[in-house]
Amino acid sequence: MNQGPREIRLRGRLVESLYTEAMLLADEARAYFEHRGRDDRDALDPLSRVTMSCESLKVTTRLMHVLAWLLTERAIELGQMSDEEAQASARRLGDAAGSERAVLDSLPTQARALVDASLDLYARVRRLEGDAPDLSGPAVSPALSLLDRLERAF
Structure with a gap:
């Protein structure tokens, strides 16, 4: 699907906004799980403490996946990465x-x-990735792309 200048700018703004949100959330998660959450964790029974540790690792993993994908999107937008690499x-x-x-x-x-x-x-970044243009194949008309998206939605 070809994207016009307006769509590219909007997508770029969305990527930047999500990147900022991810960085803030990563900082908040680190601060809580490493420092402020210690009292909460210490008040739990041993099995719940392990559960909390596992969930903190899942949060970190999710956020690292999101940040890596968003950095790739930024590199694409800035022309620092080829279509094949992307x-x-x-x-x-x-x-x-x-x-x-x-x-x-x-x-x-x-x-x-x-x-x-x-x-x-x-989940929001996963949906955005699903809406990302396929740069490897031939361009699809905007009308066909819209029909395809409508079919997938219903």
């Missing part, structure tokens, strides 16, 4: 483990909020 499977959004609601409900409130925020951000 299409490599290593440049796609990595798979990240989900979290079970029952497990999350046992976590302290702030830990649960951080996990939920990372899940939401990851």
